[in-house]
Amino acid sequence: MNRSPTQTIVFWSVAILCVVALSAPTLVVLGASFTAGNIIDFPPDGFSLKWYVAILGERDLQQAFLRSVIVACICVAVSVPTGTLAGIALSKYQVKWAGALQIYLLLPFTVPLIGSGIGLMLLFGELRILGSLWPIGIATAVINLPFMIWAVSSSAASLDPDLELAAQSCGAGPLQTFFNVTLPAVTPGVITGALLMFILSLNEFLVSLLLVDARIVTLPVQIYNSIRAIITPDLAAVSVVFIAVAALAIIILDRIVGLEVFLKSK
Amino acid sequence: MTEIQAAAVSAINVEMTFGTFKAVKDASFELQNGKFLTILGPSGSGKTTLLRLIAGFLTPSSGEILINGRSVRAVAANKRSIGMVFQKLALFPHMTAAENVAFPLKMRRFDARTIPDRVAQYLKLVRLDGFENRRIHELSGGQQQRVAIARALVFEPDLLLLDEPLAALDRKLREEMQLEFRRIQKELGVTTINVTHDQREALVVSDQVIVMNDGEIQQNAAPTQMYRMPSNPFVANFIGVTNDLSGILTRVTSADATARFGNVELMGVHGGAVALEDGTPIKGAIRAEQIRIASAEQSMAGLDADFRGTVLDAIFEGERHVYEVEVPELGGETLKIIHHDRNDQSALEPGALVHIGWKNRDLQIFPAKQ
Numbered sequence: 001m002n003r004s005p006t007q008t009i010v011f012w013s014v015a016i017l018c019v020v021a022l023s024a025p026t027l028v029v030l031g032a033s034f035t036a037g038n039i040i041d042f043p044p045d046g047f048s049l050k051w052y053v054a055i056l057g058e059r060d061l062q063q064a065f066l067r068s069v070i071v072a073c074i075c076v077a078v079s080v081p082t083g084t085l086a087g088i089a090l091s092k093y094q095v096k097w098a099g100a101l102q103i104y105l106l107l108p109f110t111v112p113l114i115g116s117g118i119g120l121m122l123l124f125g126e127l128r129i130l131g132s133l134w135p136i137g138i139a140t141a142v143i144n145l146p147f148m149i150w151a152v153s154s155s156a157a158s159l160d161p162d163l164e165l166a167a168q169s170c171g172a173g174p175l176q177t178f179f180n181v182t183l184p185a186v187t188p189g190v191i192t193g194a195l196l197m198f199i200l201s202l203n204e205f206l207v208s209l210l211l212v213d214a215r216i217v218t219l220p221v222q223i224y225n226s227i228r229a230i231i232t233p234d235l236a237a238v239s240v241v242f243i244a245v246a247a248l249a250i251i252i253l254d255r256i257v258g259l260e261v262f263l264k265s266k
Numbered sequence: 267m268t269e270i271q272a273a274a275v276s277a278i279n280v281e282m283t284f285g286t287f288k289a290v291k292d293a294s295f296e297l298q299n300g301k302f303l304t305i306l307g308p309s310g311s312g313k314t315t316l317l318r319l320i321a322g323f324l325t326p327s328s329g330e331i332l333i334n335g336r337s338v339r340a341v342a343a344n345k346r347s348i349g350m351v352f353q354k355l356a357l358f359p360h361m362t363a364a365e366n367v368a369f370p371l372k373m374r375r376f377d378a379r380t381i382p383d384r385v386a387q388y389l390k391l392v393r394l395d396g397f398e399n400r401r402i403h404e405l406s407g408g409q410q411q412r413v414a415i416a417r418a419l420v421f422e423p424d425l426l427l428l429d430e431p432l433a434a435l436d437r438k439l440r441e442e443m444q445l446e447f448r449r450i451q452k453e454l455g456v457t458t459i460n461v462t463h464d465q466r467e468a469l470v471v472s473d474q475v476i477v478m479n480d481g482e483i484q485q486n487a488a489p490t491q492m493y494r495m496p497s498n499p500f501v502a503n504f505i506g507v508t509n510d511l512s513g514i515l516t517r518v519t520s521a522d523a524t525a526r527f528g529n530v531e532l533m534g535v536h537g538g539a540v541a542l543e544d545g546t547p548i549k550g551a552i553r554a555e556q557i558r559i560a561s562a563e564q565s566m567a568g569l570d571a572d573f574r575g576t577v578l579d580a581i582f583e584g585e586r587h588v589y590e591v592e593v594p595e596l597g598g599e600t601l602k603i604i605h606h607d608r609n610d611q612s613a614l615e616p617g618a619l620v621h622i623g624w625k626n627r628d629l630q631i632f633p634a635k636q
Binding site: 160162163165166167168169170171172173176180181184185187 | 323342343350353354355356358360369370373
């Protein structure tokens with residue numbers, strides 16, 4: 001493509017601006033975590049790993065991190081079967097009220113998180129299940145389910161509609177067809193969805209804030225609580241670990257199914 | 267039934283209705299064991315619906331389909347002994363070539379010890395030995411076709427169904443695969459039903475051809491008979507390049523019919539299936555390659571009809587010329603003529619005066635409306 005120099009300059013300025021704006025928070029927290037000083041600061045005051053060493057000794061942060069991982073695992077365990085079945089059904093079969101159902105399933109997404117958070121808090125309070133970790137896992141699954149459904153249904157929609165008929169003509173009954181053909185064929189979507197759900201649940205702050213009590217804080221809530229007391233660079237270090245976990249999930253995703261599967265999602 | 271051996275497939279007054287739309291109307295036919303039947307028709311003619319009824323993916327609204335003499339109305343698709351090659355092949359993308367071919371054997375509970383040998387045997391049959399462990403997307407279009415054929419045949423089905431699997435291929439590969447289908451079908455002797463809109467394919471591969479239009483079977487015959495004796499103008503036009511002439515019937519006998527076209531009376535043949543009466547409007551059909559053409563000075567011997575005309579257009583297609591010739595004596599009709607240039611290298615130019623002619627037996631006469 002032939003561009004005039006002015007076009008090239010504008011194009012690159014916009015691109016660089018976007019990249020800087022998007023990565024600035026990450027870079028700042030990354031830099032701040034390596035500070036040698038005792039207050040959180042950017043640019044960092046010298047370089048050291050002492051705050052990473054420090055978080056190794058902080059049981060509160062570690063336990064909060066562990067709780068977040070447990071919540072994320074519960075979320076994945078709940079959302080993968082539900083979201084997979086819903087995604088396949090919505091894209092492959094003539095479901096009655098499919099349109100309405102789709103809107104309903106996307107609803108958690110359109111309600112502000114604070115709204116669904118309060119709703120879930122009231123509901124769980126009524127059921128007397130506040131104070132355990134698993135309701136938080138279920139809550140994050142409910143709120144983020146649209147992502148799971150999207151991932152699976154985009155994978156299912158691109159399948160040849162004759163695939164299941166082909167399985168039948170090979171002698172497979174309905175269940176055999178589902179487990180041997182349909183499910184494996186949408187596996188890329190399921191993996192994508194599962195990793196997304198894991199990350200989203202791991203990072204979930206607002207809803208967790210409303211559903212946890214002092215004994216079971218998750219990591220984002222723990223960090224938030226600490227910030228309100230005193231801001232020390234160990235929070236930057238733990239944030240970096242947090243980011244690294246999410247990035248790792250993205251890398252795994254790319255390795256297994258390729259990011260384009262997710263980016264193609266409608 | 268008193269037959270010693272029932273037909274491999276019979277359809278008896280099969281109808282299929284979707285809402286108010288009749289996709290298949292009163293279809294009846296028989297297919298003998300080991301034969302290759304092609305159902306030919308334009309898109310929307312009901313041919314694929316008919317195939318899916320036979321496969322068991324749809325249940326007829328009325329009528330019966332018999333396979334080896336038994337009604338299959340209550341038999342689910344996965345319980346029928348039918349192999350099928352789909353239009354977009356529908357190979358399982360997460361399996362290798364060999365796993366795709368092994369799948370029907372596993373589903374149909376073949377002895378696990380015999381499966382690898384059988385898979386190898388069928389991959390060899392379709393000339394894909396050495397490609398066992400390739401994933402589907404690592405194979406070329408033609409190789410994928412072959413995997414689909416092997417998967418449909420590996421469990422030795424009573425019946426093989428082909429749902430336009432060649433439609434998406436380029437012409438050269440398509441013609442190669444047509445012959446490949448024919449070879450495999452002959453080698454295994456499996457009864458086959460093929461669906462296509464490609465009239466050439468129908469003539470090349472089949473023992474029996476059914477032409478469908480608007481959900482109705484138009485004709486059911488052997489390829490040569492279908493070509494030489496089409497039963498109505500639709501079939502005449504769908505197979506081959508055909509000229510339509512409108513006329514009025516003047517005289518009819520059991521063997522032939524005479525009709526007035528423009529200023530002239532011409533004699534032709536009729537199938538005798540439908541009653542023709544004097545004075546009724548008729549359609550004459552003559553194939554483009556059955557009309558002879560020569561420059562005005564040359565003479566043509568042995569023809570029954572002979573007219574003068576002017577070349578309007580001349581198209582060179584390599585092995586043949588296609589001419590459009592205006593014939594004043596036929597009321598100014600323009601006829602398409604295919605001329606295979608055997609010895610004479612001369613091509614006729616637009617504007618040239620020519621004479622054209624044909625034999626009476628090549629002019630088909632049909633009632634104007636069915």
